[in-house]
Amino acid sequence: MAIIKTENLCHVYSEGTPFVKTAIDNINLEIEKGEMIGVIGHTGSGKSTLIQHFNGLLEPTSGKIYIDGQDLWESKEKLRQFRFKVGLVFQYPEYQLFEETVYKDIAFGPKNMGFSPEEVDARVREAAAFVGLKEKHMEQSPFELSGGQKRRVAIAGVMAMRPEVLILDEPTAGLDPKGRDRILGQIQEYHQEQKNTVLIVSHSMEDVARFAQKALVMNKSQVFMYDTVENVFEHANEISAMGLAVPQITRVFMKLAAKGYPVDPHVYTIEGAKKELLRVMNGQGGGK
Numbered sequence: 001m002a003i004i005k006t007e008n009l010c011h012v013y014s015e016g017t018p019f020v021k022t023a024i025d026n027i028n029l030e031i032e033k034g035e036m037i038g039v040i041g042h043t044g045s046g047k048s049t050l051i052q053h054f055n056g057l058l059e060p061t062s063g064k065i066y067i068d069g070q071d072l073w074e075s076k077e078k079l080r081q082f083r084f085k086v087g088l089v090f091q092y093p094e095y096q097l098f099e100e101t102v103y104k105d106i107a108f109g110p111k112n113m114g115f116s117p118e119e120v121d122a123r124v125r126e127a128a129a130f131v132g133l134k135e136k137h138m139e140q141s142p143f144e145l146s147g148g149q150k151r152r153v154a155i156a157g158v159m160a161m162r163p164e165v166l167i168l169d170e171p172t173a174g175l176d177p178k179g180r181d182r183i184l185g186q187i188q189e190y191h192q193e194q195k196n197t198v199l200i201v202s203h204s205m206e207d208v209a210r211f212a213q214k215a216l217v218m219n220k221s222q223v224f225m226y227d228t229v230e231n232v233f234e235h236a237n238e239i240s241a242m243g244l245a246v247p248q249i250t251r252v253f254m255k256l257a258a259k260g261y262p263v264d265p266h267v268y269t270i271e272g273a274k275k276e277l278l279r280v281m282n283g284q285g286g287g288k
Contacts, residue, residue: 001033001068001069002030002031002032002033002066003031003032003033003067003068003164003165003197004029004030004031004054004065004066004067004086004165004197005029005030005031005065005066005069006027006028006029006053006063006064006065006066007028007063007064007065007066008026008027008028008062008063008064009024009026009027009028009029009050009053009060009062009063009064009065010022010024010025010026010027010060010061010062010063011023011024011049011053011058011060011061012061015061022221023046023049023221024046024049024050024053024221024222025046025221025222026063026222027050027063027222027223028223029216029223029226031197031199032197033164033196033197034195034196034197035197035198035213035214036188036191036197036198036200036211036212036213036214037197037198037199037200037212037213037214037215037216038199038200038202038207038208038211038212038214038215038216038229039051039199039200039201039202039215039216039218040201040202040203040205040208040215040216040217040218040244041217041218041219041224041242041244042219042242042243042244045218045219045220045221046218046220046221046222047201047216047218048091048169048201050218051088051167051169051199051201052088053065054067054086054088054165054167054199055082055083055085055086055087055088055165055167056072056073056079056082056083057088059073060073067082067085067086067165068085068164070082084109084113084161084163085163085164085165086163086164086165086167087109087158087159087161087163087165087166087167088158088167088169089154089155089158089166089167089168089169089171090169091169091170091171091173091201092170092173092174093151093154093155093171094142094147094150094151094153094154096154097142097143097150097153097154099142100141101138101139101140101141101142102128102133102137102138102139102140102141102142102145102153103124103138103139105142105153105154105157106124106127106128106153106156106157106160107120107121107123107124107160108157109157109158109160109161110123110124110160110161113161123160123161123162124138124156124160126159126160127156127157127159127160128156130156130159130186130189130190130193131152131153131155131156131159131183131186132152132182132186133149133152133153133156137149137153147174147175147179148175148179148182148183151171151175151179151183152183152186155168155171155183155187159190162194162196163196164196164197165196165197165198165199166187166190166191166196166197166198166199167198167199167201168187168198168199168200168201169201170201170202170203171183171184171187171200172184172202172204172207180204180207184200184207184210184211187200187211188211199216200212205233205239205244205245205246205247205250206247206248206249206269208229209229209233209247209250209268209269210269212229213228213229214226214227214228214229214232215227215228215229215232215233217232217239217242217244219242224238224242229268230266230268233246233247233250233266233268234266236250236251236254236265247268247269249267249268249269249270249272249273250265250266250267250268252273253265253266253267253273253276261280262280263276263277263280264276
């Protein structure tokens with residue numbers, strides 16, 4: 001069964017005014033349990049509006065959303081339960097930190113879920129370990145930490161609720177390459193251990209190629225494609241025409257293939273490029 005399902009989902013901003021804008025239009029989508037998905041699209045494509053529907057932050061103008069088979073908006077009294085099931089980490093989540101200590105900030109969600117102090121403590125420490133926070137950080141003010149550490153605290157605060165679906169909106173925005181790789185690696189480890197569903201909104205096709213199993217491509221308020229990363233990136237020319245940059249290594253191999261070199265142009269990662277070059281050097285025939 002799909003953990004998230006939408007039927008003809010639409011959202012219109014400023015309806016009935018001169019500033020009316022259709023942000024998402026007729027979205028029909030099924031996201032299965034346990035998948036790690038990269039959500040990509042240019043600015044204004046509708047991706048952030050879409051994910052804010054998944055835990056009820058935005059109410060549809062029309063259409064339906066089902067979480068684990070249940071209609072999200074069937075009863076507004078049950079919205080709180082769905083928000084514990086679907087955790088959303090906003091872009092620049094460090095601006096949402098507010099408690100006196102790192103420990104209290106991570107504990108805020110589990111406390112509000114009504115768990116015992118022992119269970120709260122276990123969840124806090126588990127989530128902190130997932131994102132690489134040390135014991136010495138727990139009694140510090142979150143505002144004394146570096147930008148990357150603040151980001152980890154905010155992500156840990158959502159992880160501590162153990163949502164069935166974890167959604168992260170540009171979790172690496174503003175970080176240097178080392179910080180970006182560290183956070184994405186920690187999210188990947190979390191996904192592999194918890195076996196839950198993770199959606200990462202990203203502008204970086206390289207990140208999606210390296211860490212996601214599937215890619216959801218938004219364009220002009222609609223789903224352009226939702227498939228495995230390999231199948232999506234086979235449409236590199238169409239994706240580029242939308243204004244999205246396919247991975248640099250993909251562009252290199254597409255140009256090599258266009259010049260007649262016997263390489264597979266459908267290469268998306270450095271590791272994949274290494275394997276393809278070794279295959280060609282060992283004389284194992286042409287690309288696909």
